[in-house]
Amino acid sequence: MEVLKQRILQEASVLSDQLLRLDSILNHQVDPQLIMQMGEEFARRYADEKVTKVLTMESSGISPAFATALELGVPLVFARRKRTIPTDTDEYSERVPSFTKGIVTDIVVARRFLKPEDRILIIDDIIANGDAARGLIRIVEKSGASLAGLGIAVEKSFQSGGRSIRERGIRVEALVQIRSLDQGKIQFE
């Protein structure tokens, strides 16, 4: 997605050869027009998949997931991160490490929002090692719903998350793939 590449080149900061800061367009400040274009693109790519719900992680995933759900005309569900051990039997929960934060969190979705008859599109802002995405996939599997695939705004393809999920036969659509941040330079695939 050319417009997103241009905005990343203009506004992102390379913090290390592993970390990219996107907080002026995605993670802290959000450009609603750009996000709507991203939502339209995800909706276009998954138009024939009969998606019934969009699922994402709080907080940075919510804006692009909202835009996608609006375009598809379906509800959005955002998984929550919990500090305490989830004990509520009305919830699906998965424990996942966070690459950027260096901590482990439990991600939680209320059972009543994922039904076996649902067809789920997972949307997230960034995929690196894919731990959060795999946690969401496991929650979808537990619920008995079917998975249409994943839509990711920015895939860091020098990390294994996207690749490892595709290898399982799951569709992953990335709007932008970054193959290197070496020497402070953003290189797209």
Added chain:
Amino acid sequence: MEVLKQRILQEASVLSDQLLRLDSILNHQVDPQLIMQMGEEFARRYADEKVTKVLTMESSGISPAFATALELGVPLVFARRKRTIPTDTDEYSERVPSFTKGIVTDIVVARRFLKPEDRILIIDDIIANGDAARGLIRIVEKSGASLAGLGIAVEKSFQSGGRSIRERGIRVEALVQIRSLDQGKIQFE
């Protein structure tokens, strides 16, 4: 806002005389069409205020704030909750208690996203005691930006948050005001 009242009556659960569960339309699952109507209404009420940015709290505030920012054609900034003591001098931070969670969190906004020339509209999903809203107001004050006012989806007007902020001369627009949850019954103003 009549459509929101109807959806609350259909889908909200009264958990106690203080707590209302809105997680099928706002806090966990989100109805994008309903949220867009809310955003259009906030944008209409603040149309003449020359708003340059919308500010909200992660996570439940993001959807209605995104819809409002999209309608107004301005960026959205979402404040983050931090577990660790904020020491970054590039950030504004405020310590606030959370009414529903019974914990204290630090809410944080990067300095570079709030400028003295900005005119801020704060959007949030619910106001009860108003602690989060007051934290956001203090952050706007510290930044030197001016405050157009607050837009709140659901005001629990039997609690003091909205009233105490209006008494300071700050405009607070609520789409729905709930004056009582006594005996499991939702009563609007």
